[in-house]
Amino acid sequence: MKKKDFDFYLPEELIAQDPLLDRSSSRLLILDKETGRTEHKIFKDIIDYIRPGDCLVLNNTKVIPARLIGSKEDTGASVELLLLKRNEGDIWETLVKPGKKAKKGAKLVFGEGLLRAEVVDIVEEGNRLVKFHYEGIFEEILDKLGQMPLPPYITHTLKDKNRYQTVYAKYEGSAAAPTAGLHFTNELLDGIRAKGIAIANVTLHVGLGTFRPVKEEDILAHHMHSEFYQIDSEAADIINNTKKNGGRIICVGTTSCRTIESAGDExxxxxxxxxxxxIFIYPGYKFKILDALITNFHLPESTLIMLVSALAGRENVLNAYKIAVEEKYRFFSFGDAMFITDLEK
Structure with a gap:
């Protein structure tokens, strides 16, 4: 399979720059994964497509304000640090811009010395291991100094940090939001529960590797970055019982999908x-647990459009994306949503 097999035309003006005031008023494209048939709805209509006995799987990770703007201690040159993953103690894997200023031993300063850092090693992809020095509680300092790590295709400033968090975000650790979940409100989730639909919470801390472009023309040569996940016994029981009772497992977002598919047995x-x-899911993959997927519209030639193509077929997905472009759906993190399901069942 070639990278170009997952390309499509996307006008730049369809890339959503700002979140809607009402999370659940986004548009929703329903895609039948078997026939390719599409329907056009509003996101809050999702409740009409989920049945009593089904289970919704949410990723309750919380985005940390992982973008730090500071300077080099010796020269005062500006530097930007993006926290990717905590290793142990106060050592983090980070992405530093510009990288040439972040040689091993380089010392960085943030917030007029409130937070200091030293580059202790260089790892794969040119990422840096950085050790932080501070007084007090790291998370409180980060909340004061850090900015939300919005994707590079979003050029507008985010006025409200919470709009890049799901309403059910709980465990801090992500460098990017599980964006399919941004469409849910507490009221919508209450209505879903009242309808007799189970909700299972899993955790996958989203790293930027999820969005790393596929550089190899042969997609099988692409290597996914590692991401931490956790499933507790309550979530496992809810999902297992739903399967046993004939209900559907509906993942909210590709991260929830990758979590349960990574952990499921044969x-x-x-x-x-x-x-x-x-885990890298692409056409030919046989899903072990997932039955349906709520997701946003993804970048051309990305691992995420490969994942949804594995579920609904490449031709069905690319045709649905073509329709979405024609109908001027909003794309990417703050954009509209798609529900990939089997409308006949």
Whole structure:
């Protein structure tokens, strides 16, 4: 399979720059994964497509304000640091811009010395291991100095940090939001529960590797970055019981999908577990647990459009994207949503 097989035309003006005031008023494209048939709805209509006995799987990770703007201690030159993953203690894997200013031993200053850092090693992809020095509580300092790590295709300033968090975000650790979940309100989730639909919460801390472009023309040569996930016994039981009782497992976002597909056994069952996943899902993959997927519209030639193509077929997905462009749907993190399901069942 070639990278270009997952390309499509996207006008730049369809890239959403700002979130809508009402999360659940985004547009929703329904895609039948078997026939390719599409329907056009508003996101809050999703409740009409989820049935009693189904299970919604949410990723309750929380985005940290991972973007730090500071300077080099010796020269005063400006530097930008993006926190990717905490290793141990106060050592983080980071992305530094410009990288040439971040040689091993370089010392960085943020917030007039409120936070200091030293580059202790250089790792794969040119990322840096950085050790932080500070007084007090790191998370409080980060909340004061850090900015939300919005994707590079969003050029507008985010006025409200919470709009890049899901309403159910709980465990801090992500460098990017699980954006399919941004469409849900507490009221919509209450209505879903009242309808007899189970909700299972899993955790996958989203790294920027999820959005790393596929550089190899042969997609099988692409290597996914590792991301930490955790599934507790309550979530595993809810998902297993739903499967046993004939309900559908509906993942909210590709990160929820990758979490349960990484942890499922050969019989499609889960148990409480945690670990790191590098799972890469592309056409030909046989889903073990997931039945349907709520997701946003993804970048051309990305691993995410490859994942949805594995579920609904490449031709169905690219045709749905063509329709979305014609109908002027909003794309990417703050954009509209798609529900990939089987409308006949």
């Amino acid at each position: 019989n499609g069952m889960l148990k409480a577990c945690s670990g790191n996943t590098e």
